Amino acid sequence: MPVGDPLTAxxxxxxxxxxxxxxxxxxxxxxxxxxxxxxxxxxxLTEKDISYFVLRAGQRDSVFFFEGYWQSQNSRRSGRASFxxxxxxxxxxxxxxxSVPSPVLLEGTVDEGEGGSSSPVVxxxxxxxxxxxxxxxxxxxxxxxxxxxxxxxxxxxNSVELILVSERYGANGIEIDVRLTKDGVPILYHDNxxxxxxxxxxxxxxxxxxxxxxxxxxxxxxxxxELIPSLEEAFNAVVYRTNLKLVWLDLKTEGRDLISxxxxxxxxxxxxxxxxxxxxxxxxxxxxxxxxxxAIYDEILRYPSYTSLPTIAERSLDKARTLHSLxxxxxxSSGICRADNATARSEGRRIFVWTLDDPHFTQEYVDSFEYxxxxxxxPMIVAYYHYVQ
Amino acid sequence: xxxxxxxxxxxxxxxxxxxxxxxxxxxxxxxTYSLVLYxxxxxxxxxxxxxxxxxxxxxxxxxxxxRVMWHPEHLLSVGLETGFAQVYxxxxxxxxxPFGETDYSSYLSVVPLELAFSMPIIGHLQGYIGSxxxxxxxxxxxxxxxxxxxxxxxxxxxxxxxxxPINEKWALGCELKWYHIEKTWxxxxxxxxxxxxxxxxx
Numbered sequence: 001m002p003v004g005d006p007l008t009a010x011x012x013x014x015x016x017x018x019x020x021x022x023x024x025x026x027x028x029x030x031x032x033x034x035x036x037x038x039x040x041x042x043x044x045l046t047e048k049d050i051s052y053f054v055l056r057a058g059q060r061d062s063v064f065f066f067e068g069y070w071q072s073q074n075s076r077r078s079g080r081a082s083f084x085x086x087x088x089x090x091x092x093x094x095x096x097x098x099s100v101p102s103p104v105l106l107e108g109t110v111d112e113g114e115g116g117s118s119s120p121v122v123x124x125x126x127x128x129x130x131x132x133x134x135x136x137x138x139x140x141x142x143x144x145x146x147x148x149x150x151x152x153x154x155x156x157x158n159s160v161e162l163i164l165v166s167e168r169y170g171a172n173g174i175e176i177d178v179r180l181t182k183d184g185v186p187i188l189y190h191d192n193x194x195x196x197x198x199x200x201x202x203x204x205x206x207x208x209x210x211x212x213x214x215x216x217x218x219x220x221x222x223x224x225x226e227l228i229p230s231l232e233e234a235f236n237a238v239v240y241r242t243n244l245k246l247v248w249l250d251l252k253t254e255g256r257d258l259i260s261x262x263x264x265x266x267x268x269x270x271x272x273x274x275x276x277x278x279x280x281x282x283x284x285x286x287x288x289x290x291x292x293x294x295a296i297y298d299e300i301l302r303y304p305s306y307t308s309l310p311t312i313a314e315r316s317l318d319k320a321r322t323l324h325s326l327x328x329x330x331x332x333s334s335g336i337c338r339a340d341n342a343t344a345r346s347e348g349r350r351i352f353v354w355t356l357d358d359p360h361f362t363q364e365y366v367d368s369f370e371y372x373x374x375x376x377x378x379p380m381i382v383a384y385y386h387y388v389q
Numbered sequence: 390x391x392x393x394x395x396x397x398x399x400x401x402x403x404x405x406x407x408x409x410x411x412x413x414x415x416x417x418x419x420x421t422y423s424l425v426l427y428x429x430x431x432x433x434x435x436x437x438x439x440x441x442x443x444x445x446x447x448x449x450x451x452x453x454x455x456r457v458m459w460h461p462e463h464l465l466s467v468g469l470e471t472g473f474a475q476v477y478x479x480x481x482x483x484x485x486x487p488f489g490e491t492d493y494s495s496y497l498s499v500v501p502l503e504l505a506f507s508m509p510i511i512g513h514l515q516g517y518i519g520s521x522x523x524x525x526x527x528x529x530x531x532x533x534x535x536x537x538x539x540x541x542x543x544x545x546x547x548x549x550x551x552x553x554p555i556n557e558k559w560a561l562g563c564e565l566k567w568y569h570i571e572k573t574w575x576x577x578x579x580x581x582x583x584x585x586x587x588x589x590x591x
């Protein structure tokens with residue numbers, strides 16, 4: 001970790017932009033996007049193999065340095081990364097000397113982990129992210145709190161730990177899966193059973209909803225060692241420890257009145273986030289109820305004043321109208337339905353698409369300007385294509 | 390998975406089997422087809438490496454099986470097997486947790502359904518392997534709640550049985566079996582007392 005003074009807001013802003021890889025393009029592609037996606041971490045997003053860098057920055061005297069790691073989601077290669085900004089390569093400019101127009105150079109090395117070979121990487125600042133892109137409200141939504149279990153992520157899907165780092169992958173919103181335990185506690189868990197894909201070895205089998213929250217918390221660990229979080233713990237982490245702007249709840253438990261149990265939590269934490277936003281401590285936060293199935297749709301219809309609930313109607317535009325959904329979310333494999341999108345937009349609805357993981361289609365969907373948000377297991381590539389537009 | 394002691398027992402059993410002058414039960418008449426019932430029971434031992442160790446884990450349990458084999462006039466026999474085996478169980482009394490104190494117990498057991506192939510190796514020693522579906526059952530009790538779970542897993546079984554003929558129809562012996570349960574990556578070794586009964590021949 002860098003030891004030095006943290007960078008100022010203006011220095012961070014000056015670093016943000018589109019860079020070219022003068023050295024290292026074989027591994028990372030021709031271009032990179034530098035973006036501060038959380039308060040402390042600078043992310044470099046690249047196209048090739050969905051690779052990215054997560055770096056912490058510091059300044060000591062006239063030296064700006066960046067240290068962290070890089071990871072390729074496709075090739076699964078990873079290692080340490082460190083960069084410096086030379087004094088004559090943008091350092092003076094970062095120190096406030098605007099008379100020096102030299103572009104920022106990020107010169108550094110990457111390795112392949114402990115004992116692995118290291119190679120040089122040089123990023124050269126080319127141009128800023130277009131103003132229209134920065135001003136456009138676009139939601140890069142990280143699936144299952146940041147990505148799925150089978151991907152090379154440091155934490156398990158649907159864990160508080162993963163939510164806390166999701167912004168480093170370029171996300172400004174998350175989708176999480178909600179189930180009810182036997183004793184009525186909303187928790188984050190995707191599958192309907194305890195199984196080896198999601199949890200460490202345990203004698204406990206069968207539907208997760210057959211177990212009480214104390215049973216799950218004392219005897220089950222997620223695959224990478226985390227506790228199964230309650231929805232309240234997840235909300236608490238989002239509101240107070242991230243600057244995420246949207247939470248999409250994928251409601252999994254049907255027929256047990258899940259809606260009435262989580263709506264008070266949604267309202268409470270939306271309000272807490274609003275208070276922080278008023279104080280300038282975070283951006284505004286929307287927490288929305290996904291409507292993935294007919295059973296959940298029917299349950300929402302039974303809820304008093306259901307039209308006031310912030311919902312994301314998946315698949316059917318008619319249901320979005322009935323529920324007064326803020327967002328209509330068709331599945332990506334339906335293709336880009338321009339007519340339906342135009343109708344939804346004319347009705348004042350945002351349009352999110354799910355769950356788009358293929359880089360080629362991701363680029364096509366981003367460049368279509370048809371969508372306000374994309375849900376993906378690879379928020380890094382969604383963010384990359386969004387910023388390089 | 391296998392430790393040295395288990396291999397030693399396999400070797401010892403093999404030596405004992407091959408040193409006897411007794412004919413193979415299933416192959417004593419070349420032109421006879423027969424259906425033979427095998428049944429046994431005994432102890433099971435979970436061989437899975439637990440990292441980190443699970444507090445209160447009891448790796449030894451019990452189990453039993455029933456197998457019907459068709460022994461044709463050639464060496465390879467085929468049949469079906471089922472039974473019951475405790476994979477392992479966990480029991481912790483007065484477990485201290487952030488939610489209060491509780492007694493915790495959790496059992497995992499399987500009912501295998503196996504397509505088995507067997508072949509005499511030498512003397513009274515038979516080896517067999519099987520492709521197995523495991524019906525898995527769990528039962529967990531803590532905090533006043535009993536949760537039962539079920540899962541289906543593929544897996545395989547392998548074993549060695551040593552049978553000592555008592556008469557033309559009955560034989561008595563022992564069997565070492567190995568279950569591999571793919572879904573939970575569990576390996577269990579069983580040491581069973583075994584009898585066989587040739588209930589049909591033609």
